[in-house]
Amino acid sequence: MLPAGSQDSRYSRRSRRPPLQSTNALKNKRGYVLDLAIIELEVALQYGHRMNDSGLFIPMYILKAHIHAMNRNFVAAHALLDSTMEIVKEKHWINSLRTMKACCNLIEGNISQAEVELCKAESRQPFWLLVNTRLLLVKGQAEDALKTIIQVKTKALQEMQVSTIIETAVLEAICEMELDHEDAALMALNEALGHGAPYGYIRTFLDEKAIVPLMETYLKVQQTNTKLHWSFVLLSYLEQLIEHRYSQGSLLDSLTPREKEVFTLLVDGATNREIAERLFLSEGTVRVYLTTIYSRLGVNFRAKVMLIK
Numbered sequence: 399m400l401p402a403g404s405q406d407s408r409y410s411r412r413s414r415r416p417p418l419q420s421t422n423a424l425k426n427k428r429g430y431v432l433d434l435a436i437i438e439l440e441v442a443l444q445y446g447h448r449m450n451d452s453g454l455f456i457p458m459y460i461l462k463a464h465i466h467a468m469n470r471n472f473v474a475a476h477a478l479l480d481s482t483m484e485i486v487k488e489k490h491w492i493n494s495l496r497t498m499k500a501c502c503n504l505i506e507g508n509i510s511q512a513e514v515e516l517c518k519a520e521s522r523q524p525f526w527l528l529v530n531t532r533l534l535l536v537k538g539q540a541e542d543a544l545k546t547i548i549q550v551k552t553k554a555l556q557e558m559q560v561s562t563i564i565e566t567a568v569l570e571a572i573c574e575m576e577l578d579h580e581d582a583a584l585m586a587l588n589e590a591l592g593h594g595a596p597y598g599y600i601r602t603f604l605d606e607k608a609i610v611p612l613m614e615t616y617l618k619v620q621q622t623n624t625k626l627h628w629s630f631v632l633l634s635y636l637e638q639l640i641e642h643r644y645s646q647g648s649l650l651d652s653l654t655p656r657e658k659e660v661f662t663l664l665v666d667g668a669t670n671r672e673i674a675e676r677l678f679l680s681e682g683t684v685r686v687y688l689t690t691i692y693s694r695l696g697v698n699f700r701a702k703v704m705l706i707k
Contacts, residue, residue: 456482456491460498467502468605469665475502493519493526501529509536524550524562531569540576547573564594564602572608580615587616591631603639613640653694660687 439458446455459482466475476499483495496519503512512533519526527550534543551566567590574583587609594602603609617636653661656677663673670688674681 452486452488452491456486456494460494463498463502467505470506471666472502472506474667490521490523493521494523497521497523497526497529500533504529504532504536509533524554524559528562528565528569531573535569535572535576538576540573544570544573544577560593560597561599561602564590564599567593568602568606568609571612572606575608575612583612584616584619587612588629588631591616591636592629595631595635598635600639600642604642610640653691657687657691657694660684661691664688664691 439462442458443455443462446452446458459478463475463478466472466478479495479499479502483492486492486495496515500512500515500519503509503515512529516526516530516533527546531543531546531550534540534546547566547569551563551570554562554566567586571583571586571590574580574586590603593599603613613636617633617640620633620636659677660673663676668676670681670684673679674684677684679687
């Protein structure tokens with residue numbers, strides 16, 4: 399049985415479903431959330447350093463490195479993690495930072511280096527096991543990955559760690575897909591969606607590109623009611639996830655070739671002056687381009703652009 403927030407009889411038919419938010423409404427809502435996230439991240443970092451509490455600021459650096467990695471800014475991600483390792487002494491935090499480096503390497507496609515970092519940080523902590531699961535999947539060892547992920551999910555369910563439950567269920571679905579177990583994969587996705595819907599989880603699903611085709615299959619199954627014994631999540635939540643996934647690509651497609659060049663340098667961390675020098679433009683022209691890019695992407699300051707790519 400899925401938790402509160404799953405589909406009930408009021409919305410069991412498509413015609414009775416609440417209307418989807420428009421793409422602009424989704425952009426505005428996402429932009430507001432990103433504003434809050436960026437502000438809270440920086441506040442937490444400052445507070446953690448002020449209190450000299452590694453338990454406060456290291457998780458924030460790990461999150462910041464993950465954002466860099468998802469933006470394909472791997473140099474910044476590794477530099478941040480390396481510099482953070484220089485200021486901490488606790489072994490468990492160093493292992494967490496190494497595990498994040500392994501995660502960044504996996505996103506980058508550097509499998510051998512990911513293995514090196516995971517070996518250095520070997521642990522039985524959920525974070526390490528989740529990254530190791532992704533490594534096993536990349537290496538084609540789906541059965542071993544599935545065994546690991548079931549163990550992590552079982553413990554997360556016992557402790558009601560919602561974010562870990564969702565992430566493990568998504569990875570379980572991917573493992574089942576790799577093993578050609580479609581029904582099992584759909585059931586695992588159903589579980590992940592059921593836990594994610596009440597809290598509006600988005601990134602946990604969208605960061606796993608392999609899950610998108612399964613979400614589309616799940617949507618078709620729900621629309622045709624071929625799995626009548628399932629308790630489906632609200633169609634609106636599922637369709638918003640899919641819309642978010644494809645709106646990311648359409649946002650960047652709206653940029654001109656020159657704007658894309660500016661955007662690429664921007665997310666790589668270049669300053670206005672550096673962008674101007676590399677593209678042989680004046681800084682004033684760069685500012686004009688940035689204003690246009692911000693408008694097209696529905697953002698209002700530099701840091702939010704870094705989260706879109």
